[in-house]
Amino acid sequence: MTLLRVEGLTAGYDGRPVLHDVGFVLEPGERIGVLGPNGGGKSTLFRVLLGELDPFGGTVYAAARRGFVPQTERSRLDYPVSALDVALMGTLSRAPWWRPLRRSDRRFALDSLGRVGLRELAGDRFGELSGGKRQRVLVARALVQDAPILLLDEPFTGVDRPSADALEALLAELAAEGRGVLIATHDVDQVRAWDSVLCLNGRQVAFGPPERTLTRAVLEETYGGEIVALPGEEGAGILPPHHH
Amino acid sequence: MTHALFHPWTLGFMQHALAELALVGIVGGALGCWVIFYGLAYSAESLAHALFPGLVGAALLGLPLLLGGAVGVLGAAVAVAVFGRAPEIGRDTAVAVVISSLFGAGVVLALSQASPPGLESLLFGDLLGVSRVDLLVAGILAALALAALGALHRLLLAVGFDRGSSRALVARPLVADLALLALLATAIVIGVQGLGNLLVVAVLVGPSATARLFARRMAPMMTLAAGIAIAASLAGLYLSYYANIAAGASVAATVVVAYLLGHGVRAGRIPIVKRVLAVAILALACAGSAAASSPPTLRGRTIAIDPGHNGGNYRHAAQIDRLVNAGTLRKACDTTGTQTNAGYTEAAYTLDVSLRLASLLRAAGARVVLTRTTNTGWGPCITQRAAIGNRAHVSVALSIHADGGPSSGRGFHVIYPPSIRGLTDDIAVASYRLALAVRAAFHAGTGMPYATYIGRAGLDRRSDLGGLNLSDVPKVFVETGNMRNATDARLLANARFRRREAQALARGLAAFLAARP
Numbered sequence: 001m002t003l004l005r006v007e008g009l010t011a012g013y014d015g016r017p018v019l020h021d022v023g024f025v026l027e028p029g030e031r032i033g034v035l036g037p038n039g040g041g042k043s044t045l046f047r048v049l050l051g052e053l054d055p056f057g058g059t060v061y062a063a064a065r066r067g068f069v070p071q072t073e074r075s076r077l078d079y080p081v082s083a084l085d086v087a088l089m090g091t092l093s094r095a096p097w098w099r100p101l102r103r104s105d106r107r108f109a110l111d112s113l114g115r116v117g118l119r120e121l122a123g124d125r126f127g128e129l130s131g132g133k134r135q136r137v138l139v140a141r142a143l144v145q146d147a148p149i150l151l152l153d154e155p156f157t158g159v160d161r162p163s164a165d166a167l168e169a170l171l172a173e174l175a176a177e178g179r180g181v182l183i184a185t186h187d188v189d190q191v192r193a194w195d196s197v198l199c200l201n202g203r204q205v206a207f208g209p210p211e212r213t214l215t216r217a218v219l220e221e222t223y224g225g226e227i228v229a230l231p232g233e234e235g236a237g238i239l240p241p242h243h244h
Numbered sequence: 245m246t247h248a249l250f251h252p253w254t255l256g257f258m259q260h261a262l263a264e265l266a267l268v269g270i271v272g273g274a275l276g277c278w279v280i281f282y283g284l285a286y287s288a289e290s291l292a293h294a295l296f297p298g299l300v301g302a303a304l305l306g307l308p309l310l311l312g313g314a315v316g317v318l319g320a321a322v323a324v325a326v327f328g329r330a331p332e333i334g335r336d337t338a339v340a341v342v343i344s345s346l347f348g349a350g351v352v353l354a355l356s357q358a359s360p361p362g363l364e365s366l367l368f369g370d371l372l373g374v375s376r377v378d379l380l381v382a383g384i385l386a387a388l389a390l391a392a393l394g395a396l397h398r399l400l401l402a403v404g405f406d407r408g409s410s411r412a413l414v415a416r417p418l419v420a421d422l423a424l425l426a427l428l429a430t431a432i433v434i435g436v437q438g439l440g441n442l443l444v445v446a447v448l449v450g451p452s453a454t455a456r457l458f459a460r461r462m463a464p465m466m467t468l469a470a471g472i473a474i475a476a477s478l479a480g481l482y483l484s485y486y487a488n489i490a491a492g493a494s495v496a497a498t499v500v501v502a503y504l505l506g507h508g509v510r511a512g513r514i515p516i517v518k519r520v521l522a523v524a525i526l527a528l529a530c531a532g533s534a535a536a537s538s539p540p541t542l543r544g545r546t547i548a549i550d551p552g553h554n555g556g557n558y559r560h561a562a563q564i565d566r567l568v569n570a571g572t573l574r575k576a577c578d579t580t581g582t583q584t585n586a587g588y589t590e591a592a593y594t595l596d597v598s599l600r601l602a603s604l605l606r607a608a609g610a611r612v613v614l615t616r617t618t619n620t621g622w623g624p625c626i627t628q629r630a631a632i633g634n635r636a637h638v639s640v641a642l643s644i645h646a647d648g649g650p651s652s653g654r655g656f657h658v659i660y661p662p663s664i665r666g667l668t669d670d671i672a673v674a675s676y677r678l679a680l681a682v683r684a685a686f687h688a689g690t691g692m693p694y695a696t697y698i699g700r701a702g703l704d705r706r707s708d709l710g711g712l713n714l715s716d717v718p719k720v721f722v723e724t725g726n727m728r729n730a731t732d733a734r735l736l737a738n739a740r741f742r743r744r745e746a747q748a749l750a751r752g753l754a755a756f757l758a759a760r761p
Contacts, residue, residue, distance in 0.1 A: 050412045068412030079281065079405050080462045089402040092413045097399035125460050145413065 001063060003028055003149050003180035004049070009058035011041075011048045017056055019044045020203040024196070026149065026180040031171060033191030033210070034184040036200035037223050042184040045200065046151050049182070065093060067147030071154050072134040077127035083137045084122040087113050090144025105144075112143035115173075117166050132163025139170065150174060152183045156190070188214060250541065252485040257604060257747045261371040261438065261481055261491055263379055267386040268435040268447055269473025274393050274466045275431050276452025278424055281404045287425065288445045290343045292432050294320030296350030296441050299366050304353070309366075310381050313433040320346055321429075350441075369440030369492035371481075372689070372747050373740060382434045389430045396423050401462060443496040450499040451476065457510040476502045485751075490688075543609030545757055548633035548641035550711065551598035552721075553581030553591040555619030568627045570710030571667045577625035582648025584733035593736055594644045595619045597724070600746030601644070608754065613638060630714035639757060640678060641719035642749065643711050646736055649726040653697025656690075658683045659704045659721040661712040674718035677759070679703055682722055682752035689748025690741065692725055692732075718756075722749065 004026035012018040019041035026032055036042050047053040048060060050068055067090070087109040088101060095105075113119045116136035121129065126137060135155055142150055152171075156164050168190070175181055175195075183194070191197045192210045199205040199213065199222040206218045252258040279288055298316020302309050323346065327338040354366065374382075393400075403410045403420040410417050435444040451473035452465070459465030480495030557564050557580045564578040581590035595616070602612040613636045615629045624632070633641040647657075660679035663672035683702045686692065694702030706712070712719055724745055725732035735741045 050409075052411045066412060068409045070406060070409040074408065075406060076281075080277075080456070080459055080465050081401065081405060082461055085401065085461065086405065089398070089405065089413060092398060092402055097416075097419075098395040101398065141413075151412070 005061040011055040022204045028178040031194040032196045041200045064148035066149040067142035067145035069152040087140040090141040093145040112140040132159040260374040264438040265477035272448035273470030276449040293347040300353045309437040317429040371438045371491035454503045454506040546611040546638040548638040550615040550643040551594035552645035555591045556622045560622035571713030604750040626710035634716045643721040647723040655693040655695035657695040657699040681756035685752030
C-alpha cells in the first residue's frame, strides 16, 4: 500500500507558485530525504502534505494520518510544559480535543519518550532541555500521534552528536516498523543511507535512490551551483554551502 | 487582633466583594495564563473598553450590568468584524478606531444629562455593591468558563506551544482562538461590575503574569495565579476597609504590588534576608493598620435606625401636627417630609435605605432597632423616635433623612447636636465623633459631595431637632442628598445607589463603634 502519492504538484502563496511539478511516492518502510536550499520549497511541500496549504495544481494522495516533527529552533522555550506534556500533545491526533487524558495516554507518551531515550527526563521543563533533546521530545510527540507517515523538518539542525545518532537509529527503527518517513535535511551524506532522495529547488530537480540521484549535476542544480567539492570520489564529499 | 482580621467579613457586602473577587481570581488565574501565552492582553483590554457603551446603556435602562456587558461585548465583536473587513482601512486600524470610538461613545453616553450618575463606578467598578443575584450569575458564568477551560486545556496547550504544527496535530488553532476570545469576554463580563471597565483586565491578567515568574508548568501556574489573585484580593479589601480606599482600586493596586514583589524576588534583586524583611514589614503594616482601627465585630451591639417621616403622615394631619416637647422648643410630632419632583417621597426613601442598612448591620452581628418598618402608618413622634433608642439601650442611633433644599444645591450633610445642659451634654462629644465617622464613610462610599447649600463641609450643628435633643445615646441625622436637586434626586431614586448608601452608612457606624469598646 502506497502511503503517500504526489503528482504534478504546484504550490505557493498569494497566487505565486514557489514549487513546481513535484511528483513522488512514499511506500511503507521507506525513508526519503528531502534536499534543497533554504527557500527551495521544502517547507511549502510539507505544509501541503500536512493539509495546511492548498496546492494550486496536482494531486496529493495520503493513505494515512501524518505526524509532524517541527524544527526545535522554532519552539517556545518560555512555555510552561514538561517533556511529557509536549509528548502528550500528540494524543490530539488520536482522540477529540475535549476528551480528558487517560492513564493509557500517559503510559503511551512515557513509552514514546523512552523510545527517544528521554524517559528519565519526562518531568523536566521542555525549554530547559538541550536542542537535541528537545528535538527528540518532538519526535516522541509524533510517535504519540501514532501516524504511519512522519514528516520531519530538518530534525538534525542544531542537534548535538549523541542526539543525532539516537535520532538516526530511531528513524531506521520507525521505517523498519513499516512507517513512511520524509526528512528534510541539509546533510547530503546522511541521505545516502536512506531509500530515496527528493531534490527541490523551486521545482523537483530529481527523485530516486540516492546512489543514482546524488550526482554532481543534480546537486549543482539543487543548490544553484554554489556547492563545495571536497577531495574524494565523485559526489561523495559534496556539501551544500550552508552545511553545519 | 483576631477581631480586626475577621471583622470585615462579618459584613455582607464585604463577603460579597470577596466572593466576587474569588470568582474573578479563579477564572482569571486560569484564563490569564492563556492570555499571556497567546499574547491577548491587548485584546482583553480592548474588549473591556469596547463593552463600555453596553454597560452605560444597561445603567441607563436600569438593567443588570452583567447583561449590558454581555451585549456590549457582542456589539464590539460585530463592529470589529464588520469594520475589520473594510479593505482600505486595515484590520489593526479598524480595530483601534472601533474600540476607541465605542469607549468614547460610552463616556459621552454616561456624561449625558439623561443618564444616572455613577460613571466612576462603571469605570472603576463597584465591588461593595455586588448583590447576591450578581454573585449568583457571576458564579454560574464562572463555572461555565472553568468547565470550558478544562475541556479546552489540551487544545489550548498544544496550539499555544506550537501554532505552526498544531494543524498536523489535528489541533484547530481557530477553535482555540475563538474559544479563548469568548472566554475572555465572559471573564470580563463576570468581573466588570465589581472592578469596572478600567481595572478588570489588570485583576484578570496581573496574577497570571506574577505566577509566570515562578511556575514551571501550566496547571501549577494557573493554581498559583488564582492563589495570588485571592491573596491580593484579601489584602486589597483589608486595605480598602481600614484605609477607606475604593475597593476596586486597592485590589488592583495589591495585584500590581504582588507582581512587582514577584519580579523583585525572581530577578534576585531582593536577597533572601531582605525578602523576609519585606514580608515582615508588609505583615506588620497590615497588622498595624488593622490594629490601629481595630474595630470589634458588631456582635453584641445594638443600633437604632430611624427612617425619617412616614408614608401615612399626610393622611394623619391631626396626629402629626400635635405639638410635642422637643427639649429646646415645642414642635410638631412629625412631618410629611419632602419628595423628588418625580414624586418619590422622602418617607419611602428613608425606609428603603434604613431596611438595607439594618440588614447589613444584622449580617455583621448587630441587633437593630427600627423606629418604623412600614411606610403606610404615621409617626412615631420625634419624642418616641428618640425614646425607642433610649429604651433599647442602643450603642448608637442614626436618623436617616433626605433634604428638600434649593434646587440648585447638591450634596449630603450630617447633623449633630450641640452640647445642651441637661439634654445632650452627655452625648454631644460622642455624637460629633459619630458625625465625623458617618460623613467620612458616606462621602467615600457614595461619592456624594458635601452639601453646597447648607452647613460646612458636610456637617451642620442644630439644637432644634427633638430626635437629637432627647437622645441619651450618640446620635446624628444624615441628610443624604437634596431631593429637589435633579442630580441628587436621580441618585436617590436609584436602587443601586441606595445599596451603596446603606453600605457606606454601615461602614460609618462600624468605624464609630470600633473606637468605643
